[in-house]
Amino acid sequence: MLSRPPRRWALIAGMAAGADSIDDMDRLRHGAMRRLFTGVRAPSTLGSFLRSFTHGHVKQLHAVA
Numbered sequence: 001m002l003s004r005p006p007r008r009w010a011l012i013a014g015m016a017a018g019a020d021s022i023d024d025m026d027r028l029r030h031g032a033m034r035r036l037f038t039g040v041r042a043p044s045t046l047g048s049f050l051r052s053f054t055h056g057h058v059k060q061l062h063a064v065a
Contacts, residue, residue, distance in 0.1 A: 007049045010041045022047050 014025045026043040041049075 007041055007046060011046060011050075014046075 010025070014028050017028055019025050019028050022043045025046055029042065
């Protein structure tokens with residue numbers, strides 16, 4: 001099983017590069033991201049990671065913010 005930190009960094013890097021969807025993450029994966037990051041993940045892996053969050057996680061984040 002993949003550890004969660006590389007997935008997080010892949011999402012953060014994608015958002016910093018302007019990705020706002022899973023399709024955008026796929027485009028970035030085929031660009032120069034591999035030169036910058038060793039933990040570039042497939043969009044389906046990132047989508048599964050994002051879908052693992054529940055409403056409870058969102059409420060916890062909202063409470064902190």
